[in-house]
Amino acid sequence: MKTRLSACALALPLVLTTITGCGMTEKDSDTTPSAGTSTTRDASDAMERLSSGIYDLIGVRGKTSDSRPFVAECTGKDTKTHFRIFHWWSFYPASAKDLDVAMERLKTELPKHGWKIVTYGPDTSKNRNINLTADNDQHKAGVNIVQRAKNDPPKLSLHVVSGCYKVPDGQEVERF
Template sequence: MKTKTGAAALLASLTLTTLTGCGMSEDKTPSAGISGTDQAIETTKGVSSEIYDLIGLKGQTTKPGVVTNACPGKDPEKFFSTFHMWTFTPAEQGPLDGVMERLKQSMPGLGWKVVGFEPDTSRNRNLTLTADNDAKKHSVKITYWAKDEPPKLNVSVVSGCYEVPEGETVE
């Protein structure tokens, strides 16, 4: 898999900075350990699946895949992060009411630290939950688009920075 560029890379970079609190300097970028790109992508897919299961509702998700991105301030041949954004639309109207509060309450017991729970800065003031999981080396940002028709959840899962094993380069 090639490192993606353009809008997806910019969005992922901004999300990594927002979710993990890392700045552009090398020493603030959280490490996710050593991994090949395929394994890191599978790990991020697994974290996304866990978030889907936590939502606890039947519905449909968009199908974009996991992308890899360069880590700010690090060698793009050796370091990368993963990013998976998807949208959940419930099968029935109304069941998203209260789901954000339920996620806020249940995630800490599963290793997630909720670091933000507030309206975003958009005109709609969408409720946003941001959480970090130090053990999984991932962060998630879930935004409830309550005013959309039908209402949806937008989910962004991002990893810390992986380093490829000795002798490999980012695919």
Template sequence: MSESSGSSGTKVVGTREQDEVNTEIKKVSSELYDLIGVKGTASKTGAGVQSCAGKDREKFYTMFHPWSLVAQTDDELAQAMERLKEELPKHGWKIVKYGQDSSASKNLELTADNDERKFGVHISFWRKNSGGDKNPPSLVVNVISGCYQVPEGQTVEHY
């Protein structure tokens, strides 16, 4: 969800209650977890709120839900990334980027947008010991919503 409308800032995708977007972003994360299809240890992080670029922070917001999944082997996660590349388009997602990042580790990353649902996702695959220190094989996931306006008479709750 990286659309912008020139110098006026981020494109607003609609008006929604924050609680609705919070519930939906967790649902999207759960669906992504199911598509990944690897039995590992998922982090237990909550969703957060941030301002939309160039917009009144009391009226406009985007939500994000970062989480990670630690697995036993690199192979499990390499297969999961391939599965995501194939399966996400069948579920309304458009793959925007798929390939190695510019880090020394050349982590595999996937970025996709779901225009109908107004969510985007970025997933990085960190091979074992690729983080500059010892780390287990993991996927680092960040789901982000489009920019919404709160309903009339409400203000954005920042958390």
């Protein structure tokens, strides 16, 4: 368990850097793009709808983990007025052979729905997990999908992240 947790902790900065890179960053800047003004609840609901849209593109039977979006800080921004939404979840296909089908469908279908594939291919881990990272400029969001074929059970790990939101004037970020 410690090894898995440590690997996740080490991989997190890479995933976040990758997701917030390329098309999701504002031109000539290393900062996270603005996603506009919203309450944390409304932004969380929007992130769930975005994740649900990705789920619909998977196109194979299976189940998902029971997870909810959470609020995080925007680097370099006032933590009382700015926030990001993260939604981390997993998809477990009904059949292990459907894992490849699901990943291929996502690679094909995401661009048809406003996502730009930024990276696709095996990572450098011992398992050579297939990674897909995509940005959606319209929604100011990014997703990193990792095909974990050698897990028991096999799964897709999905990390969906928003740009930086600002709460409406007079409100503060609600943490959950």
